[in-house]
Amino acid sequence: MPDLLLELFSEEMPARMQRQAAEDLKRLITNALVDRNLAYEGAQAFVTPRRLALHVVGLPAAQPTLREARKGPRVGAPEAAVQGFLKSAGLARIEDATIENDPKKGAFYVATIERPGRTTSEAVAEIVPAVVRAFPWPKSMRWGEASVRPDALRWVRPLRGILCTLATPHDAAEVVPFAVDGIESGQFTRGHRFLAPAPIDVRRYDDYVDALMKAKVVLDADRRKAIIAEDAKSLAFAQGLELVEDEGLLEEVAGLVEWPVVLMGEFEADYLNIPPEVVRATIRANQKCFVLRDADGRLANRFILVSNLIASDGGAAIAAGNARVVRARLSDARHFWLTDLHDLPDYKDKSEKPLDQRLAKLEALEIVFHEKLGTQAERIERIETLAREIAPLVGADVALAARAARLAKADLVTEMVGEFPELQGLMGRYYATHQGEEASVADAIEEHYKPQGPNDRIPASPVSIAVALADKLDTLGGFWAIDEKPTGSKDPYALRRAALGVIRIVLENGLRLPLTGPLGAAVWGALLDVEFAREDEAGAVVHSLEKRGFPKGPELDEIVGAVSRAARRAQVPDDARLAAITRSLLDFFADRLKVYLRDKGARHDLIDAVYALPGQDDLLMVVWRVEALGRLLDTEDGRNLLAGYRRAANILRAEEKRDGAGAFAGVHDPAKLALPAERDLADALAAAGAAARERAGREDFEGAMRALAGLRPPVDAFFLDVTVNADDPALRLNRLRLLGELREAVHAVADFSKVAG
Amino acid sequence: MPPADSSLDPTKSFQGLILTLQTFWARQGCLILQPYDMEVGAGTFHPATTLRSLGPKPWRAAYVQPSRRPKDGRYGENPNRLQHYYQYQVILKPSPENLQDLYLESLRAIGVDMGLHDVRFVEDDWESPTLGAWGLGWECWCDGMEVSQFTYFQQVAGFECAPVSGELTYGLERLAMYVQGVENVYDLNFNGREGEARVSYGDVFKQAEQEYSRFNFEHADTAILFQHFKDAEAECRSLLERGAGGERHLMALPAYDQCIKASHAFNLLDARGVISVTERQSYILRVRELAKACGAAWLKTAGGGA
Known part of the structure; x- marks a missing residue:
């Protein structure tokens, strides 16, 4: 049984x-072995920075011999048929075939064809090159001279060697011979890049692991992780410190070393005056080192680094070198932090508060947010206006929301955020707190960016909610105003994410917030700024001409006129345009809400049924209606009501085709209700319709649905007893009107025509 | 053996480091070229890399490239950051089998002891959005400090590289700080002399860092820069158009110069903080379109293998 x-x-x-690659290698090779009838007892994959390895134990020496019975002609068939059979089955004489008897068909020939399996070595030599060529790397590359060929081998980084052997325990071991794009398989590997670079002759797994260990390579990633974790903890412990565990970082650094050597570095304690998030981000992201905390849980001025070398000086130079880099990075970070906390020289007269000075700088710089949407400063104005409008709707203090909105983007011009953009918001919070802003304002500055993705936390306090919504609605309103909507896979301004953020904030906080008002306000604000941006453009042209010495006079006036006309050619904001854009944005929200609810498992058709009702701009109401509708349709009464509704709707549709749309729009005449089933339905409709409308009106959708469900018996009875298309046209009209009322009553809660199934 | 003269010693002088690398790569068959005479953000922008990495012709070159990153200026006050610094650039096309070993040898040549220092290849997928280029490779770490960038070019100017080039970029100041054991870039010994004759990096560049930081962040006229950008873009397009038409393109190189100019104008505008995150993307895209068009033109020249 070779391995x-x-x-x-x-x-x-x-x-x-690395980890995924090891799993892929194991899966692809073992699947291919099984596909070729090569069963195995076990398989294990390993990975280091420079090697992907696989050990498969208990393989057969060869594929099993396959026997196939092939039916031939009946005994006594014409000679030509017999000869054809002999040829196709590879037999020399008909005597080599056996004869079987079938009760219906009689005796016939059967040939047993044996296909001896190929050796495992042959199969492996076929499997490995195919797996290597089609390996599912997330990103792969070409290299060297071969890269001119379109079919050149692709690998994650240049592939330099292949070791492939089949070894029988306590017996022979042989190389499986093959080549992939010129790289020939063999029996050699290499140890640690610096500590044991010579080729190592390996025949079997046991030798391989031992030889690598001697050559300073720990093959198993989990083993490397364990070594790092353990050594890091004991190094920390020896200093009275505790490792701030970080599984993601541990996994990463275990993939950066073949022979982990854990060392401790140190930096000056006064760097700890920088916010801990900054210290940690600096040390972790830039240096891939672990931070430590002291007994009180505060960050310590030590860090853990993981090197890949047994250095001749015991690692002193390595630790010192790493410390130097960490120090340089922290020095940068501290410089940013202190600069940001202090007055901004050119803007001292604008405000006494440092963050407000940054805001003044941001305004003064006239940083363009988008060519057509004006500057960041204009955007902040818009967000502030919106936040004021939204605040009362979400229970936030208007003044605090406005203050937070005003300061929310000021940290964009701080040094720290310039360096670590991922700290935007968080730094704003620190700086705001530092200058004595209200806690809710500081919170909102950080949280107004949230949620950043489907799994990110959503803001929950009123001021944060108001600013977060204002920020996102302004973005959406703005890009809608300039007709930059997402299309297909293109969404460069992450507008879908913004809409999803609004949806999550509203739904997960259980907010009643009809969107038409705030959306309209967002679009209107943006439209006005678009208009101003155009005027600015004209102004800028004139200014630039003057600066270049273009003389004042009729020629300049003419140019000014032309530029202004060009600027004016585009549509100016008016109510109709505002309404159309807002409508389109609401439709976009409907689409995003559908996607959101579908991801949560809601039925697509039910969402459509609710959205078909006019004026659905209150996200929470939509969700409640969808839920209530789902529960109604889960009941027997609900399903039957749906069936009755459909029958009514179908008849109406057919008759409306004949008589014209709206032909049966009026109210039925009670005097013309001829049959008891008609009268019953009319009575039930009057009661249920009113109840459904009343309950839907006070948002009791469950109750409204229940009221409708009560219509089921009279509807069933009506269709059983009444001929709608009566010969008497007055009766027909009255009955169709009754059905029209049924349809209308049901539509008070949802458009049942959209319900599928 | 390190040279006895400390003005040539890579561990004692900045110039010695450069000269050692020049000699090392000359021995590997590289043409030793001179810096490109334009403002660029990185050695990659030199046509000896950008354009020569396109097309089928083999190419080996090495050169120092002064690189300008206006945003990185710190008025001469930060020990590690400069708005003007030197890159050592090596381009080998096609990438040789032993490129990693060659790189490590070059480190040994400038005095890095691999028995004492932890040298690592850490994933870094290189991408230049403005050049429409990407490649896979690493940042090379020495005791946690990134001292070089190592890239196998896959695409440049939007074209697949065939064959693939290997590109090495050494951050010369950082590397020199490392081998000289200096904490502040301005303390680097430039000429390897001591006493009166000693010239430091600060002696040569500190004033420039201060002056250019003022220019980059405060005084560069943004209206003029916006205009420069537009002009360079227009000129690039015009040259590309005028040079086209025949079997070969006649002005790929001058057109590419304009692309470099547009890119630098953009970098300055970026440093002046007048381009928002949102707008940034569109400027980058505009430069990329120029780079792509220049790459296409280059492929229709003799140098590009046409």
Whole structure:
């Protein structure tokens, strides 16, 4: 029972891809073995920065011999048929075939064809190159001279060697011979890049692991992780410190070393005056080092680094070098932090507060937010106006929401955010707190960006909600105003994410917030700024001409006139345009809400049924209606009501085709109700319709649906007893009107025609 | 053996480091070129890399490229950041089998002891959005400090590289700080002399850093820069158009110069903080379109293998 050992040796693979690659290698090779009838007992994959390895144990020496019985002609068939059979079955004489008897068909020939399996080595030599060529790397590359060919081998980084052997325990071991794009398989590997660079002759797995260990390579990633975690903890412990555990970082650094050597570095304690998030972000993101905390849980001025070398000086130079880099980075960070906390020289006269000075700078710089949407400063104005409008709707203090909106973007011109853009918002919070802003204002500055993705936390306090909504609605309103909507896979301004953010904030906080008002306000604000931006453009042209010495006079006036006319050619904002854009944006919200609810498992058709009702701009109401409708349709009465509704709607549709739309729009005449079933339905409709409308009116959708469900018996009875298309036209009209009223009553809660199934 | 003269010693002088690398790569068959005479953000912008990495012709070159990153200016006050610094650029097309080993040898040549220092290849997928270029490779770490960038070019100016080039970019100041054991870039010994004759990096560049920081952040006239950008863009397009038409393109190189100019104008505008995050993208895209068009033109020249 031979074991397979495979190693794909390459230049350093990205740490984040290693684990998946090991799993893929195991899955692809073992699947291919099984596909070729090569069952195995076990398989294990390993990965280091430079090698992907696979060990498969308990393989057969060869594929099993396949026997196939092939039916031939009946005994006594014409000679030509017999000869054809002999030829196709590869038999020399008909005597080599056996004869079987079938009760119906009589005796016939059967040939047993044996296909001896190929050796495992042959199969492996076929499998490995195919797997290597089609390996599912998230990103792969070409290299070297071969890269001119379109069919050149692709790998995550240049593939430099392949070790592939089949070894029988306590017996022979052989190389499985093959080549992939010129790289020939063999029996050699290499150890640590610097500590044991010579080729190592390997035949079987046991030798392989031992030899690598001697050559300073720990093959198993989990083993490396365990070594790092353990050594890091004990190093920390020896200093009376505790490791701030970080599984993601641990996984990553284990993929950056073949022989982990854990060391501790130190930096000056006064760097700890910087916010801990900044210290940690600096040390983790830039240096891939772990931070430590002291007994009180505060960050310590030490860090843990993981090197890949047993250095001749015990690691002193490495620790010192890393510390130097960490110090330089922290020095940068502290410089940013202190600069940001202090007055901004050119803007001291604008305000006494540092963050307000940054805001003044942001305004003064006239940073363009978008060519057509004006500057960041204009955008802040819009967001502030919106926040004021939204605040009372979400229970937030108007003044605080406005203050937070005003300061929310000021940290964009701070040094720290310039350096670590991922800290935007968080730094604003620190700086706001530092200058004595209200806690809710500081919170909102950080949280107004949230949620950033489907799993991000949503803001929950009123001021944060108001600013977060204002920010997102302004973005949406603005890009809608200039007709930059997402199309297909293109959504460069992340507008879908913004809409989803609004949806989550509203729904997860249980907010009643009809969107038409705030959306209209957002669009209107943007339209006005678009208009101003155009005027600015004209102004800028004139200014630039004057600056270049263009003389004042009729020529300049003419140019000014032309530029202004060009600027004016575009539509000016008016109520109709505002309404159309707002409508389109509401439709976009409907689409995004559908996607959101569908992801949560809601039925698509039910969402459509609710959205078909006019004026659906209150997201929470839509969700409640959809839920109530779903529960109604889960009941027997609900399903039957749906069936009755459909019958009514179908008849109406057919008759309306004949008589014209709206032909049966009026109210039925009670005097013309001829049959008891008609009268019953009319009575029930009057009661249920009123109840449904009344309950829907006070948002009791469950109750409204229940009221409708009560219509089921009279509807069923009506269709059983009454001929709608009566010969008497007056009766027909009255009955169709009754059905029209049924349709209308049902539509008070949802458009049942959209319900599928 | 390190040279006895400390003015040539890579561990004692900045110039010695550069000269050692020049000699090392000359021995590997690289043409030793000179810097491109325009303002660029990185050695990659030199046509010896950008354009020569396109097309089928083999190419090996190495050169120092002064690089300008207006945004990185710190008025001469930060020990690690400069708005003007030197990159050492090596381009090998096609990438040789032993490129990693060659790189490590070059580090040994400038005095990095691999028995003492932790050198690592850490994933860094390189991408230049303005050049429409990307490649896979690493940032090379020495004791946690990024000292080089190592890239196998896959695409440049929107074209697949065939064959693939290997590109090495050494951050010379950082590397020199490392081998000289200096914490502040301005303290680097530039010429390897001591006493009166000693010239530091600060002696040469500190004033420039201060002056250019003022220019980059405060005084560069943004209206003029916006105009420069537009002009360079227009000129680039015009040259591309005028040079086209025949079997070969006649003005790929001058057109590419304009692309470089547009890119630098953009970098300055960016440093002046007058381009928002949202707008940034569209400017980058505009430069990329120029780079792509220049790459296409280059492929229709003799140098591009046409």
